[in-house]
Amino acid sequence: MAAKSGSVKKTAAKPAQDSKKADSKKAASGSKKAASGTKKPLSGQKKADAGAGKAAPDDGRREKDAAAMTAPAEVARQVSAAAGPDFGASENFCNREESWLLFNGRCLSEARDTKIVPLFERLKFLSITQSNLDEFVMVRIASLKDQLHAGYTGTDIAGMTPEMQLSRLSDKMHDFVSLQYSTYNRSLLPALEKAGLVVVSDYRSLTDAQNAYLDRYFEEQIYPVLTPMAMDSSRPFPLVRNRTLNIGALISDKKADGLGKKGKKKKEKEKLEFATVQVPSVLPRIIELPDEGDGIKTIILLEEVIRKYIGVLFQHYDVVCCSAYRVMRNADLTIDEDEAADLLIEIQKQIRKRQWGEVIRLEVEEDIDSRLLRILRKEFEISDDDLYEIAGPLDLTFCMKLYGLPGFDAYKEPPYTPAPVAEFMGGEDIFEAIRKRDILMHHPYMSFDPVVNFVRTAAKDPDVLAIKQTLYRVSGNSPIIAALAQAADNGKQVTVLVELKARFDEEHNIAWAKMLEKAGVHVIYGLLGLKVHSKITMVVRREEDGIRRYVHLGTGNYNDSTARLYTDIGLFTCDDAIGQDATAVFNMLSGYSEPDRWYKLLVAPIWLKNDFLKLIRREAENAGAGKPAFIRAKMNSVCDPVIIEALYEASAAGVEIDLLVRGICCLRVGIPGISENIHVRSIVGNFLEHSRIFWFHNNGEDEVFMGSADWMPRNLDRRVEIVFPVQDEKLAQEVQHILTTEFEDNVKAHILQPDGSYEKIDKRGKTLVNSQQLFCGEAWAKVRRKPTPVEERRFTPAQAAADEEDG
């Protein structure tokens, strides 16, 4: 099978356009710098004026004017140098969307890693890059498009307008898609074939037996669920749903045959109609073909089968050409929360609208007929920037299905079973175990079961009065939801905050929230204007010595499915101050005023950002005073400009800052005088790095926090987030060990370079450290160390009753 070349957008005039854009960008950034130069560091400029004024005022002015005309950026740099570093200057930041694309690039690099990553794991990564990109387009690109339509010309932290960003992102995404498909075509397909899996890309190459099989399969399975739709003057262009795969065709009426040469020509010209059929999502995308006896598994994609039989769908027509296509629509919910009387109803309305959002991306097969493409582009109003001509099957998420095919275990990572949590193996009930000491769980290395058991036990425990929980994303058949409903049924006071605005989970969340409400649970449907992202559960229990609150705080969602894939950390505690704060969080979520004070938790919005700033500045002060100072933190994204500026200031003051940022990082490293002490790495491994840990040295009195918040404006300003201290010294050391190990990882880590790119570590001559693998081993070693108090089994023989002693 010949590998197809990667796809690129066909834009002949692009280079000229690009250079023009680049020039205008340069000019824009230059003028911005000049503007900031005249605006911000005024004192520096005054000083320069005064200095020059002494010798030759005119010359000095001329020199400055000349500089302003020729190199404004240079002037700005000089001026700001005189006033001290301008930490907030736009050139000190990366654009967040580009940084996100780099993250997806790191995922793609896993799919391309032929040395370390097993073949089928690479398929999985390729699929992930596709679903990631889809979401990125539907949300982030959509948002930029919205800004553009609204005439917004403001710049982001990196100094780019929405227009500039869209143009650059389009180029980068086209390159990215090219790389995805060259990976698929050139690297994965041949390797799969070697491994005994053939993906048929053209139905014309099928054997007779395979054809016979598909004839039947199409007739029985596929045909009944297909709904072809045509467009002509009486039928408008049909609704093409977001993200669905479709086959578009041009068809001509067979009746026009026999009209002679002239008539045929006329028919082609006038009677070519557009028709489309959705590739049904209810059927499996991959179809396994019968074994040919050679031990090779052969599969074909559903759309290829439909293409094979497309003529059947349009019986009175000739199919002139057909091609698969897919559209992506603006799926960013825009809810006017101030106006929304009922958030639930408003979200339901918007979800329906999502299917009708503006089309912002069109993917077609690269060999599409130009007439068909013209119709699609016209109907969807697609520009060159948003058109993707794909060199392979559209929507690579089917690779995840390939991953799931049985029989290729040798090409996959051996499945990992989470280790049980040692502290809960002692035989005592869960509450007793938590009373003994705080308990830390590192998922997915350790089992998530204790969290489910916590809610389950609470639901049945007669001493439990109330259960409160925030839920953001839960699994399809969540045992936690079932336990909560059971608790309400058992007469407990159950309060659940369901975040309706969890993107793409809205519909799912509404359904089970209603179910919980029916079961008697007090359901709070999120907060107006804020997303509740915190992960907290509280159980109120009446005990002999009074009310005790058991709290679980986590960095990840209460989702038993993702808890097997995401690295998260959870903490059980019954610390009274945390219990008080937890209560206050739920009160706040229930619509009551915030508490007069927080004892131990750091809570967003309102407080968290300031708390972080204080912690960062304390390190800076310590460094300034010559004391040891460092910050080690791990999170998913860093893009809050205020936090980044504080980090720059701390770095400039001498604080060593090590960050582990899986995704977006708008911070730049290695800027002289600004970020030389900041080091950023990203781990993309078999599990999705998801935990957030913040470790501040505090002059030897180390403080470790964990939580649900990233250093992003959305987390710090527009969400309810909880960051909690790890107070138990032993547990704090465990968390420090996690961070330290991840900073030693040289297998899966990518290091951020001063130019904004990421590079893997040169492993030559080094002992390989794969942190995720190490944690798997450690989790089981911990259990093995713990003696399980199983009662000694002893068989006791029955004995005859002792004879009474003779008197």
Place this chain on the structure above:
Amino acid sequence: MAVTTFAAIDIGSYNVSMEIFELTKKSGLRSLTRVRQGLELGSDTFALRKISMERLEELTKILLDYRRIMKEYGVSGYRACAKSAFREAGNRYLAVDHIRRAAGIEIEVLSNSEQRFLGYKSIASRGEEFQKYIEKGTAIVDVGGGSIQISLFDKDSLVTTQNILLGSLRVRERLSPFEKETIHYDRLVEQLIHRDISNFKRMYLNNRKVENIILVGDYFTNLIFQNRNDSSKTESRETFMKWYDHVVGSAPKEIAEELGISAEVSSVLIPMAVLYRTLIEELQVETIWLPGIQLTDGIAYDYGEKKKIIRASHDFEQDILEAAKNMARRYAVSKPHSESIARTARALYSSVRKAANLSQRAALLLEVCCYLNDCGSYISLVNVEECSYNIIMSTEIIGLSETERRIIANVVRYTTKELSAFQDLRSTEFLTHEDYMTVAQLAAIMRLASALDKSHLQKLEEVSAARKDRELVITVKTSEDFTLEKGIFEENTDFFEEIFNLKPVLKMKGGR
């Protein structure tokens, strides 16, 4: 260990809050949770003299929610107290009834003195710290939405407590029509409060130096002083003034953003700041203590005390007696006379207490009656009983409930005047049958006690009383002519007998 879970609800002028406590003999009070919601009941009452249906519905919703939270903590008892917004509302009884039916919560509308007493109890619950402050001249200032209460302490005891009808919300409402006409809003507030403060200073301060001020109020007070991290905090006058300049110099919106509160709430903050500053300046205070307590602490403390879970570290009854004595002094009541009456009254009370089922609290009320018995003569020698009644009814004694004050005023009134019928007192004085009986019993005791010092010459050297069948034998020792007293005593025995079913018999030891 017996653990009681109790909810204290405070229905204020602009807030409704609830705090759930755990009470144990071992550890006293432990706050489990506190919830608060903004609801400007006071805006209705202070402007319309009634609570609107709309606000009542909002209150119902909040209280229904509170009931749910109570269940979450397995609460076994609650007390919901409403303050001036309810107290001054024309439809208060209807409102209380509405809430009872709609939310299932029984609201108790506190009199000002009851409210302040609870506030005071909550401060006293801070034990040693409180004792330390009140050794010197100290004023407890409680600025609420409807009024300000100033209680003056010196040398460990309460000198006086006065209520000024100018709270932060009331000031905001009253000044809102003129607010736009001046850029010196703070001066308007100062002028509004000036007269009351000067009167207070003139009448009660004399040469007393007020060194400390204890600021109580609601969560606002803590908010003002950024008292987020400390439960108790001391501030200097300079620090306060710095803060004051900042708040008064900023727009409510800026303050709201800074403190993370709503703009509406912050609009109450500025009048409150001016009220605090005026008081601090006028009283020339040096130190400001923020005990970080709220009314709910007092409600819970009171509950714990009544249920004998908590033992009070401060003698509140002594405060009541001190306040009564101070009042007597102000109205020039003869101290030897009132002490003489008190001695006799105590003896009589002890002898009839069991049979008449008189409470311990009645003994305290009786003692207060003794001190205030003659205060009306300061106004008029002709109509002493009515004047005494009016003085008592218009003077607050912190620690006494509205009903208790009414009982005392009526006891004093009917010590000399013939007791009116129950029906009359029920309609004019809102006394229950039980209260009426207390008035009658205490008045009967007071009549005899008063008779035995009719001449105000303290002729009694000793007095004791003992029951003997259907007689109460009162043995007195005197070396002076006791004819007048004896005669008056005889005149009052019938009333006593009617009330206690015991015939008082006077037995003389010595004397003539």
